[in-house]
Amino acid sequence: MPLVNAKEMNINNLEWTKAILLTAQELNSPVILGVSEGAGKYMCGYKTVVGMVNGMLEELKITVPVALHLDHGSYEGAKACIAAGFSSIMFDGSHYPIEENVEKTKELVATCEELGLSIEAEVGSIGGEEDGVIGAGECADPAECKMIADLGVTMLAAGIGNIHGKYPENWAGLSFETLDAIQQLTGEMPLVLHGGTGIPADMIKKAISLGVSKINVNTECQLAFAAATREYIEAGKDLQGKGFDPRKLLAPGFQAIKDTVKEKMELFGSVDKA
Numbered sequence: 001m002p003l004v005n006a007k008e009m010n011i012n013n014l015e016w017t018k019a020i021l022l023t024a025q026e027l028n029s030p031v032i033l034g035v036s037e038g039a040g041k042y043m044c045g046y047k048t049v050v051g052m053v054n055g056m057l058e059e060l061k062i063t064v065p066v067a068l069h070l071d072h073g074s075y076e077g078a079k080a081c082i083a084a085g086f087s088s089i090m091f092d093g094s095h096y097p098i099e100e101n102v103e104k105t106k107e108l109v110a111t112c113e114e115l116g117l118s119i120e121a122e123v124g125s126i127g128g129e130e131d132g133v134i135g136a137g138e139c140a141d142p143a144e145c146k147m148i149a150d151l152g153v154t155m156l157a158a159g160i161g162n163i164h165g166k167y168p169e170n171w172a173g174l175s176f177e178t179l180d181a182i183q184q185l186t187g188e189m190p191l192v193l194h195g196g197t198g199i200p201a202d203m204i205k206k207a208i209s210l211g212v213s214k215i216n217v218n219t220e221c222q223l224a225f226a227a228a229t230r231e232y233i234e235a236g237k238d239l240q241g242k243g244f245d246p247r248k249l250l251a252p253g254f255q256a257i258k259d260t261v262k263e264k265m266e267l268f269g270s271v272d273k274a
């Protein structure tokens with residue numbers, strides 16, 4: 001099915017995956033489970049991720065459309081995820097010169113087409129916090145976006161001033177001028193907005209109206225999970241009865257992820273779109 005205002009919620013472990021899948025099912029929303037290469041490694045590797053997700057789809061009786069998607073994949077990572085059974089990949093060639101990005105994306109588009117997988121490509125790198133330095137979000141060149149879009153990718157991530165992680169106080173906001181220019185050239189191509197954490201609701205809505213069909217959120221779930229877990233421990237609940245049992249200890253964080261995912265699905269307009 002086409003990705004209409006779908007959203008990518010990144011997963012980090014079993015609790016994350018279960019919380020996102022159950023919320024998507026409850027709200028009758030399609031969902032894309034995003035897995036970064038680091039998170040894939042943390043979860044023991046891509047085969048473990050595929051096994052866990054497929055197991056949950058069956059045993060939790062999930063019937064809404066779910067994609068298992070590699071987030072910001074390298075060329076090698078993309079190939080490994082295709083082999084492991086992911087249904088969607090992102091090849092992030094934005095750090096290569098545009099000719100090399102085109103070359104590698106083209107090859108992966110052909111593989112994905114053959115296997116019936118979806119593929120996201122990226123133009124104009126998305127900034128964010130790295131080693132304590134906050135980089136400004138770059139704006140993609142609309143002409144380069146068209147070059148990549150024309151390769152037959154399923155969706156395109158383009159930098160429009162968005163960044164991963166928390167936005168700095170003096171963030172200039174999304175560049176709707178860039179988004180509009182990209183959309184004018186790429187037409188029907190679904191655009192992807194990375195760095196969904198902390199973008200004000202009015203900007204999200206405007207971005208959707210200008211062609212954004214997939215929004216990635218990760219940090220916001222992490223913050224919600226950490227805050228709820230902190231509250232539980234600071235209240236001394238892990239010291240009461242069997243409060244130290246991980247099934248109890250992680251329960252407030254699990255619920256916090258569910259609440260965050262619900263809020264995002266409502267804001268992004270994916271509820272009842274399954």
Ligand code: 13P
Nearest residue numbers: 165194195197216218219
């Ligand atoms: P945030 O962590 O800022 O929500 O970004 C998520 C993302 O874009 C993953 O690719």
